Amino acid sequence: MDIWLLPVAILATTTVLAFPLSRYLSLIMDGKYLAPRMLRWFEERLNSGPQDWKQYVGSMLLFNTVLFLFGFAVLALQPWMPLNGDAKGMLAPSTIFHSVVSFMTNTDLQHYSGDQHLSNFSQIFFGLSNFFLSASIGFCGLVAIIRAFRSDAHLGNFFVDMWRVVVYMFLPISFVLGVAFLQQGSPMTFESSVQVSTLEHGVMGTTNKGDAKQQSIVVGPLAAFVPMKQLGTNGGGFYGMNSAHPFENPTALTNFLSCVAMMLFPFGLVLMFGRMLKRLRHSYVIFTVMMTLMIATVIWAVYYDTLKPNPGLTAHGPAQTFEVPSATAPGGRRTVTLPSVAPMPVDQHLGNLEGKEMRFGTSAGATFAALTVDVTDGAVNAEHDSLNPIAALSPMVGMWLNCIFGGKGVGMINMLLYIIIGIFVAGMMVGRTPEYLGKKIGGREAKLALIALLVHPLMILFPTGIFAATDWGIKAESNPGAHGFSQIAYQFSSASANNGSAFDGLGVTYGFANNPAPAPEAVPWDLAAALVIIVSRFLPIIAPIAMAAYLGAKKSAPYGVGTLRDDTVTFGFLLLGTVVIIGALLFLPVAALGPIAEHLGPIPFGG
């Protein structure tokens, strides 16, 4: 039972906190919060005037361009910048491109290892600054959509929204969280590394003189870095091993706080949506649907990973036979016989422990894995590559649906697409032209919603197909077969969902530009993933803003007995069904070829 305690505590705490937060959020975004005079002075300077949807989107794209150029400069100039105690060089150009795109879009998929490849200057001015700024973009997009739905005279001002989100919300909350991490033992220093004598003599090797070598441990301003990494659902690790590292996630308490922090805004934003539209009950229904899916992914992960043994270590017998068609074999069929396998002498009563951090508790790895993808955080505290094959379906489903709370703003925007499609198709069954928030959904709106929705499968399935059939993918995967296929599919799912968690096992790291032996396929991975990230980031924000603007321009019909209600249990089931069926139709083949084939298949199969 204690296995379920952690996930229940995380979900309950975050839900309770989300209510007051949502009130605060809607006050701030509606400009009703009165900031200190000095901050207001800045806000007024930033205000470039009311914007329509095209201007708003234009400002957003302009801002991202600046963010891209700045990030590129910081990483490219790393060797010449201060706070670089270990004299780190320049990353490979393709990796810089990928990393900048990845961080600016809140994805934080890392084809480098922070502790090995980035200086503290880069961690702060590239990593931390992007944590704050990229996190606010989806947020602003959602607020613009809400204003469009409300038929406001204009969509507000992007720069003002940005300022409000970053300064009035992210800064104070991340400060409080930072103090907690500091207290729990996260380092906070500009030093690059500390030299320590190892407890076991000579474990790092010995010098020529026979003295034991000291261990060099990378440190940095972690207590400032980590809170926003989680709060902004960024997930880019200071260390390569991310939240599994003792400095990045020192204790079970910080692990708990990390989980709460990454879910806080996605939860709160759903309720903010209802508050700003004055349709709180509607947002309760959405919240419940998202929560149902989230609970399902958590249960799936924990059940198959913590309560089931690692199948690679268990006995497989008796021998199994399968028939596959064959042109040469007699009868056109070849029989494949898979021998029985003896168990490994490993105690598995705590489930699959491979790649887990036991400091956090047995179910912490699986729980974290499910949550981090649901809210597109992408931080990890366990190796997803080592999850039991079928348990790994949970994080993949989280990314495929991409609306189980999802990233700040974008998750809710994705859910809106499902709502629009669901209403457009099934809403007709009440005998009226489908309408949402009193606005009739026409062909243009449905088309925009479907276009925004098709970007995700397009950006996952096509690259996965291409890489699976070429050396780009086959030579990069650590295990061939179904598991390797999962690695490829996971990487592109993570990129397209702007998630950033990695399955690991793929050779995608080029390292410094002068690395003599980079991963052979690192460049195509850098470029392909970066392109996927860009397309999957901006189209699914811009198209819904346009859709909301068109809807908002329509006359709003009052609710009546004959109108489809969006705040009922029936509507909840309609929405749940829409998400599950569309999700299954898009991704079931990939699931079958990856995790399901690996799960059902014999051991050893595909690594």
Added chain:
Amino acid sequence: MSTTAMVEETQQKPGMKREKPKPPKRVKRMALFTKETTLPAIKQAFAMLRPDIQWKNPVMFVVEVGAFLTLLYILKALFGAPESLVSISYFIALDVWLWLTVVFANFATALAEARGKAQAESLRRSRRETRALRLGPDETIEDISSTLLRPGDRVVVSAGFTIPGDGEIISGIASIDESAITGESAPVIREAGSDRSGVTGGTFVLSDRIVVRITSGPGDSFLDRMIGLVEGAIRQRSPNEIALTLALSAMTLIFLIVVIPLWPMAWNAEQYMMGYLGIQEPLKSLGTDIPTLIALLVCLIPTTIGALLAAIGIAGMERALRANIIAKSGKAVEMAGDIDVVLLDKTGTITMGHRHATSFLPLGKYKANDVGQLAALASAADETPEGKSIVKLYESLGNVPVTTPQQSQFVPFSAQTRMSGIDFPNGRRIRKGAPDAVARFIQESGGRVPDNLRPLVDGAASKGATPLVVAEDGQVAGMIVLEDILKPGMKERFARLRKMGLRTVMITGDNPLTASTIAAEAGVDDFIAEATPENKLEYIRKEQAEGKLVAMMGDGTNDAPALAQADVALAMNAGTQAAKEAANMVDLDSDPTKLIETVEIGKQLLITRGALTTFSIANDVAKYFAIIPALFAGTLPWLKLMDIMNLHSPTSAILSAIIFNALIIPALIPVALKGVAYKPLGADALLRRNLLIWGAGGVILPFVGIKLIDVVLVGLHLLS
């Protein structure tokens, strides 16, 4: 008394039976599949395989392209080296079913059109050429063919003749048999200068003689327009249908995105398995087999709704026609489903349209029965419905009919006196009439009006009733209460409208006090009292500004502005030309409560579309469970565990799925043509019900269907 009431009265008269031979009657009900419609539809289904016709339906166009590609693949396999391990007969079977899918879709559309055409044909029979007696400028009568008539011509039509074209009566009054277009056998009265002056070509004059000014040229009459509409010649796709077509195209694109990458993914699995099994020969699975992937694509894209969409639209139009409503466009029918507010005339729609006596109230020494007797005497010779109702009420209270002495003199009602009554030979004078008129009569006769008359009169008036005071010589005897009684069943109808989510508004010329009483009694939600064309228009605009869609029913010329403003305007065929021009629907039956049916037809149209789209998409889940294990049976045989239907073999799984996908189209043709039943349960209950039937049902049914087809295929030894 209004003309509406007159019509009611005439229609109820039992004596007025037709003696003339019955003109051809319209087919009102049609079996789904008749020889006349099915055979041409089958022929048409094959003719419609032309790519330029399919192009208009993107979903089915994709199927046709897929079927064509499979055909090419088969030809290549026949003449070249076979690339696949699967037998050629599998591909041929696949291709046949792909083509059949397109043919079934065409058949659905063709059948709907054929049914429309059959209906048009029966209409056309009533439009046959007739004689017309044209009135020249010098009032001479010219006998010409009806096809030579032009708008503006005046024709004379007398009893026993067919009206040669649509028009308006400019002089005379006649009873007309409209059964040729409405199917309703009771004759109706049409009169010049009234709100019921419109006549339709092809209808039959039963009595009297009228002069009609023709308003439509040949080929432009209502019947012609109806024929045009049902034949689909001028059928434009409605905005909702276009929106859905767009969405279906986008879904098709999405499934293309799902299916195309399956090829390299399956290839990856093949490569790995070759290494895993340590074999050199190429390993093939159905996952890299192009026709099989085409079959998967066809199974996934929304072919069911794509095939039936056009038929649903045509059938909706046809249902409206069967209800004797001519819509000027499909959009109007569809929009009727979205209506929020309905404006209805009080007189003739909500009430019977004429006042009936309902009680006698005595004053002073008189008893109620005395008042009744005096009233009956005063009305003995009164031929107005009010007068008759007084006599009737008196007799229904158990009294013997009154008799009047021989030489008594009847005093008819006049606008000056506003009284009527009777003078007996003995000088006894009985009067009934408006309270102030009778009061004057009493004072003139030297009597005194009792003080307690005023509250009695006011009390009746405030209840929406009309008080008539009865006086005998110089004395007030009491009062007759006249009430315009509600039509039976109106309250239930309004309740039904309310359940459908519509608000009803009564339009009346009465004062607000009276109007509110009748409104409360009839159960309407709101009323417009002392209605003028301006305040009707204003009311509609106000509602529309709140985002509501307004429907209005009207017949008079003064309704025209409001009809033009309303989103759905239903004019009565008997109404004036101005009203019919302003409306976007015309009711041939001239039945004011027809709006309810109109709204239901509109709703049904949308529900049917939504239900079949939901069903179409929900179906895909089961098809995946059949096809995915089959695709990878050659490389990942353990995926067989996903095949919860436990199908016979990979090829039988794929064939069963594609056969199910094709057969479901003709199976659902009856639903598309008849429409999914609409029940006014409220949106939430309706959605729940339809989600269960079409959503959940759509998920479950194909599991059963595909398994059954698989069993049959194996049972017939059609598969190895």
